[in-house]
Amino acid sequence: MTSAIKKNEIFILIPTYNEGEIILNTIEPLIEMGYTVVVIDDCSTDRTAEILKGAPIIYLKHFINLGQGAALQTGLAYSVANNAKYAITFDADGQHNYKEIPSLLAPVIEGKQDITLGTRFKRKEDIAQIPKVRKIILKIAVIVNGVFTGLWLTDAHNGFRAMNAHAMAKIKLKENRMAHASEILTQIKQNKLRYDEIPVKIVYTDYSKMKGQSSLNSINILIDLLLKNIF
Amino acid sequence: MVNIKIILLLPLLLLIILMLPKFRRHAMSRLIMIMISLLGIVFVLFPSLSNKLAQYVGVGRGADLIIYLFMVFSFLYNIYLYAKLRMIQQDQTEIIKNIAIQNAKDNRKENERPKE
Numbered sequence: 001m002t003s004a005i006k007k008n009e010i011f012i013l014i015p016t017y018n019e020g021e022i023i024l025n026t027i028e029p030l031i032e033m034g035y036t037v038v039v040i041d042d043c044s045t046d047r048t049a050e051i052l053k054g055a056p057i058i059y060l061k062h063f064i065n066l067g068q069g070a071a072l073q074t075g076l077a078y079s080v081a082n083n084a085k086y087a088i089t090f091d092a093d094g095q096h097n098y099k100e101i102p103s104l105l106a107p108v109i110e111g112k113q114d115i116t117l118g119t120r121f122k123r124k125e126d127i128a129q130i131p132k133v134r135k136i137i138l139k140i141a142v143i144v145n146g147v148f149t150g151l152w153l154t155d156a157h158n159g160f161r162a163m164n165a166h167a168m169a170k171i172k173l174k175e176n177r178m179a180h181a182s183e184i185l186t187q188i189k190q191n192k193l194r195y196d197e198i199p200v201k202i203v204y205t206d207y208s209k210m211k212g213q214s215s216l217n218s219i220n221i222l223i224d225l226l227l228k229n230i231f
Numbered sequence: 232m233v234n235i236k237i238i239l240l241l242p243l244l245l246l247i248i249l250m251l252p253k254f255r256r257h258a259m260s261r262l263i264m265i266m267i268s269l270l271g272i273v274f275v276l277f278p279s280l281s282n283k284l285a286q287y288v289g290v291g292r293g294a295d296l297i298i299y300l301f302m303v304f305s306f307l308y309n310i311y312l313y314a315k316l317r318m319i320q321q322d323q324t325e326i327i328k329n330i331a332i333q334n335a336k337d338n339r340k341e342n343e344r345p346k347e
Contacts, residue, residue, distance in 0.1 A: 036339070040331070053338075054338075055338060056338055056339045056340055057338055057339065058335055058336065058337050058338070058339065059335070059336040059338060060331040060332065060334075060335050060336075061331055061334065062327050062328075062331055063327060063330065063331075064323070064327055066323075066324055066327060070324050070327070070328065073324075073328060074327075074328045074331050074332065077328060077332060078331075078332050078335060081332065174321060174324075176320065176324055227313075
């Protein structure tokens, strides 16, 4: 990483909803690394707020639960308003590995891309990690995304992304719930953002499998996508 | 015995009376509601008219025609309401986002914050 970049100008945006059990584990290494950690609490009903009280982070709270897309948009707007140079979107449930932030961010810092998207489908060892049913659903989602957004990627709904200030300002998510992941792709295309996919490892722990997207929810996402294209 | 015509006419008339004050606000939607109510009144007073109309468009009975029209209308109205709901949700999101940003708690130590 270029030495001119100050770590605290890199904002790590972590939307969270009832992840109190694990949120400290997720943010501790990020704080240690010197990043600016922005937690967007989407009106958690567990002890999240209490648990985060002493942590040296920026804490944003939605007073109504709106969904991950809305939480990300709040984080992006905050980052733009507070002169963040780079933003990383990061899952609260520990699925993403903080050690991979530099490789994800490198093409953006070097000025080659405006946004990079993590993918589980570039390295053999990452593909082997994905549960079977998950793999099939993700591949279907890749096709659905391609058809709807015109952006053909290898992975879908991978929440690990890095972007520069230009992309932060351009991306305006209107999908409050999970269809925002496809919406980002649409906006990459509309705003002619330069993008690339970078291999990342997704850790499937028992916790993340329990808390993460249920496979059935992909149907809800599809409906949101369809409606979005009608209205 | 109360005539069915009275039972049907009263709410339709009431609807028109409700629509008339402040007509200039929302004039378009109020006008549509009044037109539909008037049409309803005509059909109630002259049921044979709906039968003729039904036969003209190839439906057996006037009552069936009215049910079909009602179904189409409610479907369109549902779509309208859904679009409206989405707009309200977007406004709500915007408000909650702005409040969240205004009330941001920066708990970092002073030396960790980027200098302005």
